Amino acid sequence: MNGNAAPLLHEIAALLDSLARTGEGGSVQLNGLPLLPGDYEALQEALGEGELSAELQALGLTQIRETALHGVWWVTHRNSAHEVMTESIEVTRCPALLQTPAEDVSEAAQRLRERLQAN
């Protein structure tokens, strides 16, 4: 493996070790990195495709795909013209985008109560 894919994969391995040991992972921003031709494909091939994929439709489309390496997620955010705005690899047991913020739960409880009282 040439180019910058190998150093990135070593960084991901270190983040996985950290996640396994301490529960704390991290992320690598791909946009802005000096990726050489072929680096991107080498990275995709090394990480593989997992069984879980998610889409978040808010201010454009964000795709969140677990790779074949459990705990490693490929996150791509596109704008409304489908252009890639940010792309990152997140090392975590669950990306924050897949978790409901705590404050939204209270609001949802209140909304549902109001709806039930209106009926």
Added chain:
Amino acid sequence: MNGNAAPLLHEIAALLDSLARTGEGGSVQLNGLPLLPGDYEALQEALGEGELSAELQALGLTQIRETALHGVWWVTHRNSAHEVMTESIEVTRCPALLQTPAEDVSEAAQRLRERLQAN
């Protein structure tokens, strides 16, 4: 709202209150419940559609969709013949299906290290 949708929605509201207060939600299994004609649709209409949806491809397809009520997820598991096997509404900040099990993270770290050493 007639039938069994209203009691189910009250149960979901109670689970949302619990999730907001204690961090502990719960789930309601839909299959096996005595849903009357129209109950299912009333439930779908009351919960609405959210911005996040996910698919897990393992032993058939599982769809995990956040409803318009944050913290309320509609989870449908189909077998390989696309028949609905289980269907539930989960009240949680993040369904367990969207979280990588801790033991899988150690295994992923090891697999990536081995792959990097082989190159």
